[in-house]
Amino acid sequence: MASLPVQALPASKRLDEPPPAHTRIGPVILSVANISLDFGGVRAISDVSFDVREHEVLAIIGPNGAGKSSMLNVINGVYHAQQGRIRFKDREFAAMQPHRAAAMGIARTFQNLALFKGMSVLDNIMTGRNMKMRTGILAQALRVGPAEREEMRHREVVEHIIDFLEIQAYRKTPVGRLAYGLQKRVDLGRALALEPEVLLLDEPMAGMNVEEKQDMCRFILDVNEQYGTTIVLIEHDMGVVMDISDRIVVLDYGRKIGDGTPGEVRGNRAVIDAYLGATH
Amino acid sequence: MFFRENGQFKSTYRADMQLLPIAQDRYFVLALVAFAFFAVPLLVSDYLYLSIINPFLILTLAAIGLNLLVGYCGQISIGHAAFMAWGAYAAYNLVQRVPMLNFLVVLVLAGLVAALVGMFFGIPSLRIKGLYLAVATLAAQFFTDWIFARVKWFTNYSSSGSVSTAPVQIFGWTIGTPRDKYLFVLGVVIVFTLVARNLVRGHLGRAWMATRDMDVAAEVIGIRPVYAKLTAFGVSSFYCGVAGALWGFFHLGSWEPLAFNLNLSFDLLFMIIIGGMGSILGSYLGAAFIVALPIALNQIPEKLGVPLSTAMASNVEFMIFGSLIVLFLVLEPHGLARLWAIGKEKLRLWPFPH
Ligand SMILES: Nc1ncnc2c1ncn2[C@@H]1O[C@H](COP(=O)(O)OP(=O)(O)OP(=O)(O)O)[C@@H](O)[C@H]1O
Ligand SMILES: [Mg+2]
Numbered sequence: 246m247a248s249l250p251v252q253a254l255p256a257s258k259r260l261d262e263p264p265p266a267h268t269r270i271g272p273v274i275l276s277v278a279n280i281s282l283d284f285g286g287v288r289a290i291s292d293v294s295f296d297v298r299e300h301e302v303l304a305i306i307g308p309n310g311a312g313k314s315s316m317l318n319v320i321n322g323v324y325h326a327q328q329g330r331i332r333f334k335d336r337e338f339a340a341m342q343p344h345r346a347a348a349m350g351i352a353r354t355f356q357n358l359a360l361f362k363g364m365s366v367l368d369n370i371m372t373g374r375n376m377k378m379r380t381g382i383l384a385q386a387l388r389v390g391p392a393e394r395e396e397m398r399h400r401e402v403v404e405h406i407i408d409f410l411e412i413q414a415y416r417k418t419p420v421g422r423l424a425y426g427l428q429k430r431v432d433l434g435r436a437l438a439l440e441p442e443v444l445l446l447d448e449p450m451a452g453m454n455v456e457e458k459q460d461m462c463r464f465i466l467d468v469n470e471q472y473g474t475t476i477v478l479i480e481h482d483m484g485v486v487m488d489i490s491d492r493i494v495v496l497d498y499g500r501k502i503g504d505g506t507p508g509e510v511r512g513n514r515a516v517i518d519a520y521l522g523a524t525h
Numbered sequence: 526m527f528f529r530e531n532g533q534f535k536s537t538y539r540a541d542m543q544l545l546p547i548a549q550d551r552y553f554v555l556a557l558v559a560f561a562f563f564a565v566p567l568l569v570s571d572y573l574y575l576s577i578i579n580p581f582l583i584l585t586l587a588a589i590g591l592n593l594l595v596g597y598c599g600q601i602s603i604g605h606a607a608f609m610a611w612g613a614y615a616a617y618n619l620v621q622r623v624p625m626l627n628f629l630v631v632l633v634l635a636g637l638v639a640a641l642v643g644m645f646f647g648i649p650s651l652r653i654k655g656l657y658l659a660v661a662t663l664a665a666q667f668f669t670d671w672i673f674a675r676v677k678w679f680t681n682y683s684s685s686g687s688v689s690t691a692p693v694q695i696f697g698w699t700i701g702t703p704r705d706k707y708l709f710v711l712g713v714v715i716v717f718t719l720v721a722r723n724l725v726r727g728h729l730g731r732a733w734m735a736t737r738d739m740d741v742a743a744e745v746i747g748i749r750p751v752y753a754k755l756t757a758f759g760v761s762s763f764y765c766g767v768a769g770a771l772w773g774f775f776h777l778g779s780w781e782p783l784a785f786n787l788n789l790s791f792d793l794l795f796m797i798i799i800g801g802m803g804s805i806l807g808s809y810l811g812a813a814f815i816v817a818l819p820i821a822l823n824q825i826p827e828k829l830g831v832p833l834s835t836a837m838a839s840n841v842e843f844m845i846f847g848s849l850i851v852l853f854l855v856l857e858p859h860g861l862a863r864l865w866a867i868g869k870e871k872l873r874l875w876p877f878p879h
Contacts (some may be wrong), residue, residue, distance in 0.1 A: 321745055347747030361738035363803065364731070371728075372735045376747030378728040382756065385727035386720045392727060400538045439746060 270491060271299030274475055275320070275351075275443055280329035282315055282499075289315040290326070290499045297443065302469055302476040304486045307496035308519070313479045314356055316496070317445045320477075321346040321353055333443075347376055352441035354432040356448045356479070360420045366431050367416045370406055373438025374399040406434045410464060426457040433464060444468065446478040450485060458482065462489055487511070495519075561711055566704050574703035581816040582710045583771045588796040588808035589721050590764025595794075596803035597725055598757035599737025600650050601659045604666030605765050605793050607646075610785035611639040611669065612766025613773035614679050617688050621681055628693045632713070635770040636763040642669075643762020650754045666787055674782040689779030706775040713771065717764060721805055724760065733757050734803075765793075798850055801862030810861040818842060 275297040282290040290312040297303050305313045318324040320331060322341030331338045333349060352373075361369050378399060384392040407413055410430045415423055420431055429449060436444055449465065450458045466489060468474050480486050486493060486507070493510045495503035503509075503516040510516055540546070569578065591605045615638035619631045626634075646665040650658050673679050680688050692701040693709075700709050724730050735743035736753040744750060773780055792815055800811020819842050826833045833841065853860055 323741060323745065343741075343744040344747045344749050347745060353745055355742065359739045359742035361735050361742070363738050364734055368731055368734070372731045372743070372748070373746050375728045375732055375735075380728075382724075382729060382760070385729055386724055388723040388727070396727065397538050404538070435746060 269470075269473075270301045273297065274299040274334060275477075276332045277316070277320065278330045278332065280316070280319055280326045280331075282312070282319060282324060282326045288499055290319070290496075292329075293496065293499070293501045294329075295494045295501065295504055297475060297477055298492075299442075299475055300469070300473045301491040302465070302478065302489055304490035304493045305477065305479045305496060306481070306483075306486055306493060310498075311496040312499040313496055314447055317353060317447055317477070317479065320445060321351050344376075347439060350439075350442035351445065352436035352439040352443070353445035354429075354436050354447060354449055356451065358425075358428050358432060360428055360431055360435070362419070362421045364420065365417050366412060366420055366423070366434075367403065367407070369420055369431055370403045370434045370438050371399065373435040374403060376439065402440075403434075403438060406437050409437075409467075410434050411460075426453050426461075429453070429457075429461065430464070433461075437468065440472075441474060443475045443477065446476065448479050448481065450480060450482060458485060465489065558715065562708070566708070569704075569707075571703045574707050577816055577820060579703065579707055579710055580772075580776055581812055582707070582714045583768055583776055584793070584796065584816060585809050585812040586714050586717055586771065587765050587768035587793055588800065588812045589718065589805060590761045590768060591793045592797045592800075592802065592804070592808045593721060593724070593733070593764065594757050594761035596797055596801075596807075597730060597737065598733035598753060598761075600647070600754055600757060601655065602662040602665075602758075602761075603659050603794060604646070604662040604664070604669075604787070604790050605761070606769075606785040606787070606789035607665045607669035608639040608643050608762040608765035609769030609772060609789065610673060611642045611762075612636060612769030613780070613785065614673055614688075615639065615766065616770035617690065617773060618679065618681070620690065620693075628695050632767050632770055636766040639766020639769065640759040640763040643765070644755050644759045647755055647758025647762075650758065651751055663787075666790055670783065670786060680782070685781070687779060687781035688773075690774050693774055700775070710771055710775055713767070717767065718805060721764070725805070729756060737803075795846060795850060797860075798853055799860055801860030802858060804859065804862035806865065807860050807862030810865070814861070818845065 273296045276295070278294045280290055280293050281288070293312070293316065305316060307313055315324060319326045320341065322343040322345065325340040329339075331341055333341075333346075333351070336349075361372060364372070378395055380392040380395050407416060410433065412427060412430055412434070415427060420428055423431065433446070433449060436446075446465065450461050453461065462485060465476060465478070469476050478490070490507060492505065493503070493507055494501060495510060495513070495516045497519040502519055503513045505513070565578075587605070587609055590608075591602065594600050594602055594605075612635040616631050616635040619626055619634055620628070642665075646662060649661040653661065674686060677683075677686075680686055692699050694700070695709070698705070700706055725733070732743070732748045732753040733756075735746075735748055736750060736757075740750060743753070769785065773784075777784060796811030796815050797808060798811070799814055800809065801807025819838070822833065822838045822842055822845075826838075857863055
């Protein structure tokens with residue numbers, strides 16, 4: 246795997262071999278408690294609680310309209326829940342704000358691509374560094390030393406991400422011209438540029454063929470193992486979910502109906518009826 | 526330009542991030558600037574300065590300003606001549622009331638006044654978009670028209686309401702002749718073009734474009750919409766403020782309150798639509814087009830021996846503008862600048878298109 250922008254991480258997180266799950270997974274880093282969300286009378290989420298532990302891969306599954314995307318939107322503050330609390334790194338919020346979530350280390354990708362269409366691949370990913378860039382407007386206007394150096398420092402990190410995602414050939418291509426699968430990679434790259442502690446992925450493999458899915462799985466697992474990034478992922482492909490997640494939360498009609506390891510969820514009666522049963 | 530960049534490989538990020546990464550582009554732009562400074566003054570008549578070149582340069586500056594807001598940040602404004610007015614009146618009052626100020630300082634302060642007013646009128650953009658924002662910016666236009674017509678202090682209690690300026694002096698240089706005005710304006714416009722290029726290549730420019738392209742995603746990666754939108758309104762109005770001061774002092778000389786009315790705002794919008802949204806080059810092309818078209822319509826039929834009446838010429842002008850704007854909006858929203866880029870791309874590959 247390519248070298249990575251890991252200066253900020255302690256040496257223990259840079260191991261090439263992933264430690265086994267029971268030592269890899271740490272304490273609870275993020276928890277949502279009793280979240281309820283309405284859209285003018287339509288209840289999207291009712292009273293859902295679950296925990297996310299440091300360094301784990303947690304999958305959220307459930308039929309269409311179960312409230313999965315809404316849950317991610319509540320976690321990073323795009324939606325504000327009417328009830329419930331979000332606890333992240335020992336701070337509690339009734340409502341998160343998107344930029345606060347980003348500043349605290351939560352990044353995400355989108356179910357329906359939300360790339361910056363008018364910008365190149367490079368610029369899209371560079372935008373993920375914006376929050377960390379500090380030079381003022383005057384320094385940028387004149388492009389004096391500090392602005393230039395800052396730009397270069399971040400460009401270097403972004404180039405590592407581009408190498409890692411194997412999209413070097415498209416660096417200067419406007420994202421709109423890329424194939425769908427590659428756009429999904431850019432979306433992931435932009436989120437990685439934040440060097441997040443928690444990465445929320447909304448159906449990162451939707452609409453991909455088997456090979457593209459394998460690549461994407463590899464990227465996700467590599468990020469998880471090498472950076473220790475906690476992953477919360479929504480996915481419909483049960484094979485993928487059972488394969489890569491440490492734990493699974495199952496939603497149905499806005500309620501949580503299952504929560505456990507892949508083995509436990511597979512044997513859960515309610516889940517089989519509501520979800521797996523319906524698709525198999 | 527029409528060159529091939531074969532063999533120019535970038536081995537450092539610095540080289541890749543230059544203003545113009547392709548060597549021939551750099552030489553071409555340098556040659557153009559040298560031509561503008563040294564050759565144009567030898568070739569051009571006073572009439573050409575006054576009727577075409579000087580207004581073209583000043584309106585280019587205003588168009589760049591509007592383009593930063595509309596083309597780069599995606600926030601509409603149909604009242605941008607108002608910020609030109611604030612710049613012009615701020616400069617007029619500074620020159621009147623604080624005569625010892627250097628005119629360069631006056632220009633910057635005029636820009637800052639316009640920027641403050643622009644940011645104030647940009648506040649609605651935090652809540653509303655599109656048509657509603659357009660209407661809100663119209664308020665800036667009407668408020669500005671009203672205040673400079675009504676509040677006599679701004680016009681130094683001149684009885685007619687119009688104001689007039691004396692030739693500007695900078696470091697002992699009296700900028701009196703059309704050629705002097707041209708050289709000064711050219712310098713200012715070049716500096717501000719470079720600044721605009723730098724801004725849109727930096728993180729501020731990326732914040733603007735991200736907000737334009739997908740505001741929710743921008744917020745989720747930590748770009749505050751308040752920051753992106755208000756800086757865009759501020760910088761954009763700063764540019765228009767400086768352009769307004771230049772327009773007043775170097776083009777109009779003296780002006781009445783309605784010199785910066787809605788028509789001028791619309792002209793600025795037409796410039797960026799025809800020239801190209803989100804393109805600095807497009808701001809130049811659009812301004813050139815809008816300034817040159819009426820004159821071409823006047824002169825070409827005359828040269829051909831079928832002179833158009835003034836009324837006819839202005840009707841034809843409206844028809845051409847109208848159809849061009851519709852055409853560009855429908856077919857090529859990136860305007861002349863995109864046509865230029867496509868032509869360049871084609872020639873780069875010519876004669877082997879694949
Ligand atoms: N912005 C919104 N306004 C109104 N209703 C919404 C909004 N977003 C989601 N909903 C509703 O909330 C419910 C849950 O939607 P959500 O997108 O969270 O489902 P999902 O589990 O992600 O489904 P899918 O698998 O199809 O992506 C649906 O009934 C949906 O119509
Ligand atoms: Mg969804």
